[in-house]
Amino acid sequence: MVRSRSPVSRLLSGLSAADRSAVSQALNLVDDQRPKERAAALELLDRLEQRDDAGGAVRVGITGAPGAGKSSLLNALVETLREQERTIGIIAVDPSSQQSGGALLGDRMRIGFSARESGVFLRSMAARDRLGGLADATYASVAILSAVFDLVFIETVGVGQSECDVARLVDSLIFVAQPGAGDTLQFMKAGILELPDIFVVNKADFGATAERARNELIAGLGMASERDGEGWQAPVILTSARDESGIKELAEAIDAHRGWLETSGELPVRRARGRLGFVRDALVRRYGEYGLDHIGGGAALEARVAEASEYSTFRLVHELGSEIEEALRRP
Ligand SMILES: Nc1nc2c(ncn2[C@@H]2O[C@H](COP(=O)(O)OP(=O)(O)OP(=O)(O)O)[C@@H](O)[C@H]2O)c(=O)[nH]1
Ligand SMILES: [Mg+2]
CATH class of the missing domain: 1.20.5 (Single alpha-helices involved in coiled-coils or other helix-helix interfaces)
Known part of the structure; x- marks a missing residue:
């Protein structure tokens, strides 16, 4: 045989x-x-x-405005996590490039650890596909790294759409703000304050402006959590990648959030929601709502995605896409 x-x-x-x-x-x-x-x-x-039965790797998204210190924080986090003998895979999504091929930003990343260190793996990727979504390969890469490493981080730039995209493929989303840049205000205006699970105000070494940014965020979150009621309370952590302060706290918050996801039963719920969101998005990007209607629309899609548990997310996009194309060709 x-x-x-x-x-x-x-x-x-x-x-x-x-x-x-x-x-x-x-x-x-x-x-x-x-x-x-x-x-x-x-x-x-x-x-x-x-x-990927028991939940697998801890999947963490790190997002925030350009220059907020995402890479520097990751660098410091990696050090702390390696001390705990945990392995780490990192995907850095390069905002400047479309599609893949080339687009390496190791130097822009300013990540200082040795690429040869066996417990750490870094890959940079193109940000967007032709149609404006987070490249499919990014999603696939998360699945691959999750099979190998204890934690998988995805660094992406932006305030707005990219949070929604990244939130679909991670279990925990970290938003990094920097003092005095108006990031937090912009974020609140974008109305996506409920998306991140952990808030970080980096560059705490700036002093009073960092404190102020933190207080702003806490005030904004207070209003949001009144609507929210019970559940996970997103912490606001003051860090300095420069002084390496607050890094341990951040690592603890990541573990605490994963613990909460597991005990509350939210982990499978979130993964299922991410899967559906990804499939729906990928199809709508390619074929529009019009195309989606040809296989019965959103509700039908939801049922199909839930049924097809033996199919990977990627296979689903592929199969349903072929079905839509066929339907569109019919006279
Ligand atoms: N003072 C201070 N500077 C910092 C801190 N963290 C990062 N920086 C500096 O801020 C700049 C941007 O840091 P990065 O880590 O590259 O920021 P990023 O968010 O990854 O940037 P992009 O990937 O380009 O969006 C660099 O010059 C860092 O040295 C910090 O805690 N304090
Ligand atoms: Mg960076």
Whole structure:
């Protein structure tokens, strides 16, 4: 019965063994648009998603305005987490590039750890696909890194749409503000204060302006949480990546939030919501609401996504997309 193992099976065992070259190969595969590679990528992602039973890696998004200190914070966090002997995969989404190919921002990232350090893996990726969404490969990469590392971080820039995009693929979303930049106000105006699970005001070494930004945020959150009632209370943490203050607190908040997700039963709820949101978004970006209506609209989609638990998120987009295309071709 046993035939020579397929390339996908080999990749899967490589990932199980946390083999770095398997991780790189898998990430390249999901970025490859050629038909044969595409089919292999879908098989890989199906099998990874089926394996992801107990919740797997802790998935964390870090977002905030350019220059807020996201990379510097990550750098400091990585140090703390490595002291705890935990392994870390990082995806840095490059805001300046479309599609993939090239677009390496290791130097822009200002992440200082050794790329050869075995417990840490960094990949930078193109921000947006042609149609303006977070590139599909970003979602696929999260699935791959989650199979290998204890924690997976995704760094993205922006206040607004990108929060919504990133919130779909992580369990915990961290928003980083910097003092005096009006970030927090902008954020409140954007009306997405309920999205982040952890708020950070970085550059605490600025002193009083940092305190002020923190107080602003706490006041804004106070108003939001009155609507919210019970549940997770998003902390506001003052950090300095420069002095390395507040970093331990931030690491603790990440663990506390994951703990809360597990005990409250929110983790599977959130993952399911993210899956549906991702599939819906990907289809609407490609075919519009009009296209979605051809397979029965939003409610039908929700039922289909819930039913198809043996399919990976990526396979679903692929299959439903073909179905829409077929329906659109019908006279
Ligand atoms: N004073 C001070 N400067 C900081 C701190 N954290 C970061 N910086 C500086 O702020 C600048 C931007 O830091 P990054 O970590 O690259 O910020 P970022 O949010 O990742 O930036 P982008 O990826 O370009 O959006 C750098 O010059 C850092 O040295 C801090 O805690 N205090
Ligand atoms: Mg950065």
